[in-house]
Amino acid sequence: MKQRDLNANELEDLQQSLLKWFKEHQRKLPWRENYEPYQVWISEIMLQQTQVKTMLPFYRRWMEALPGIREVAEADEELLIKLWEGLGYYRRVRNIRKTAEMICNEYGGQFPEQVAELLKLPGIGRYTAGAIASIAFNQPAPILDGNVTRVLCRVRKIEDPPQLGDVGKELWRLAEAWIPKEEARNFNQALMELGATVCLPSSPNCLLCPIRQHCLAFELGKVEAIPASKPGKVPRQRYRACAVIRCNKKLLFSKRLENSLLEGLWEFPSVESDTKKKLKGTLEEHLERNYGIKVTLGKEIHQLEHRYTNFKTRVGFYPVTLEVPGKKSNETTSWVEIPKIEDLALPRPYRRFIEWYLEQFRN
């Protein structure tokens, strides 16, 4: 059931109330100091499916190492991935690199200001293009993310699941129609800021909300029920066995393939399966076939759970010490001296294991 739209006076009041609230209550964030397009861009990529609190340390470290887009275009890919270590969704950092090269080579180092141009850049979709156009250049381009979706659904009492195609179209329409033409930067940020700090998914602070007098969900006591949540999928269980191979104070690492989970990061030589059955034997075969290493693995020394979008993987670690290394290292396998391991970009759970492991045999 669709509500009538806000009339001009109601919309005007909502806009002014929200802008006033944002002016007073916005968080101090680094890219808000001067809204440099480069900084806005990096912040928006980091913020994809990631909360401010989580990305802030990564953002600061990134800007210290790479203060401008030229530095990104000329940087070593290994450095970029290392700076991204722990943030997840590693495809994002590869796309940052590609976009930096495109802007330096095809746009003279200047960020395009039009949504249509921004959309041509890898890693920049409808949301991010609108965010850069509005936040960096104050253009009246709409944005629709999880926060804005929640705020709009509640204010307008949209009870159908927002992922439905027609609902999405309506939300984009509202997101555009509500923007005060001269205040796009502050208004778009205000919508998101409200969603992130007040209009929370559960237990929202409605009494602190500057636009609750316009909110139909609040008026009708349906705030907790809107937006409708989609039925979650049960993550599948998988098992992985990792070989921790030590030789002359070095450990053997393998680089993960592109276009795969955790692409471009390093890990231990390992095998994965739907069942735990014969996993250790499979790993031994794997080591002989792909690394020229014929060994009998020791007892499992550690176990952890690696959870990601669709899977929960039980990871076991099997140690072995070699007198001589097997096959020579190549681009995807490398013997790494123990102190140099911190230079590798590793998935978080493996980084944590190594810290634990090295601590063990210091004793």
Place this chain on the structure above:
DNA sequence: CAGCCGTGGAC
């Protein structure tokens, strides 16, 4: 369009 891509935090 449904599935894929990470991780930490809140509850």
Place this chain on the structure above:
DNA sequence: TGTCCAAGGCT
């Protein structure tokens, strides 16, 4: 311990 979700994009 389990579940959900977060400033999405891409295939």
